[in-house]
Amino acid sequence: xxxxxxxxxxxxxxxxxxxxxxxxxxxxxxxxxxxxxxxxxxxxxxxxxxxxxxxxxxxxxxxxxxxxxxxxxxxxxxxxxxxxxxxxxxxxxxxxxxxxxxxxxxxxxx
Amino acid sequence: xxxxxxxxxxxxxxxxxxxxxxxxxxxxxxxxxxxxxxxxxxxxxxxxxxxxxxxxxxxxxxxxxxxxxxxxxxxxxxxxxxxxxxxxxxxxxxxxxxxxxxxxxxxxxxxxxxxx
Numbered sequence: 001x002x003x004x005x006x007x008x009x010x011x012x013x014x015x016x017x018x019x020x021x022x023x024x025x026x027x028x029x030x031x032x033x034x035x036x037x038x039x040x041x042x043x044x045x046x047x048x049x050x051x052x053x054x055x056x057x058x059x060x061x062x063x064x065x066x067x068x069x070x071x072x073x074x075x076x077x078x079x080x081x082x083x084x085x086x087x088x089x090x091x092x093x094x095x096x097x098x099x100x101x102x103x104x105x106x107x108x109x110x
Numbered sequence: 111x112x113x114x115x116x117x118x119x120x121x122x123x124x125x126x127x128x129x130x131x132x133x134x135x136x137x138x139x140x141x142x143x144x145x146x147x148x149x150x151x152x153x154x155x156x157x158x159x160x161x162x163x164x165x166x167x168x169x170x171x172x173x174x175x176x177x178x179x180x181x182x183x184x185x186x187x188x189x190x191x192x193x194x195x196x197x198x199x200x201x202x203x204x205x206x207x208x209x210x211x212x213x214x215x216x217x218x219x220x221x222x223x224x225x226x
Contacts, residue, residue, distance in 0.1 A: 035216075
């Protein structure tokens with residue numbers, strides 16, 4: 001597997017606070033993705049990146065922003081966390097036809 | 111936008127029963143298709159994938175899937191399930207050749223429970 005590290009693994013935060021999740025890869029993959037996983041919804045794409053400083057919105061991007069200042073790091077920020085953003089967040093990377101997923105970050109907004 | 115449908119949301123089977131999970135996609139062009147499995151508390155693992163060629167694809171742990179282009183389907187099968195197959199299964203589609211984004215779009219998942 002590609003080396004993907006997500007941090008933190010678990011986080012509890014209060015409504016209205018900003019939160020940043022980090023995805024770090026060591027495989028030099030061009031593409032990176034943030035998904036959220038919720039029961040009954042599967043994995044939904046939040047944002048993705050197709051290169052350094054090249055990002056775009058996915059299907060559920062409202063309330064989220066991302067940044068990619070270098071190949072190995074892709075940050076997901078919740079500007080002002082809401083309870084509806086309680087979820088498990090997965091980062092993924094790809095190069096060509098293979099995809100690799102991180103272990104996930106479980107975020108609880110109280 | 112393309113979409114993926116998994117009509118079986120929750121399936122309960124006894125050990126040794128046969129399994130078929132449905133997956134349909136909406137994209138009309140060339141697609142690449144995937145099945146992933148997620149065991150409780152773990153991240154996604156690739157079961158199998160279809161890119162081109164033989165529409166019957168064999169994956170790990172005895173799973174296989176058949177791509178039927180005319181039906182926009184990519185159903186997952188296993189002749190005899192085991193208790194250890196209890197997991198959530200996700201179908202996913204990638205636009206052919208990835209385009210500029212290489213995005214992977216998932217279905218809503220099917221939760222499989224295998225009873226001993």
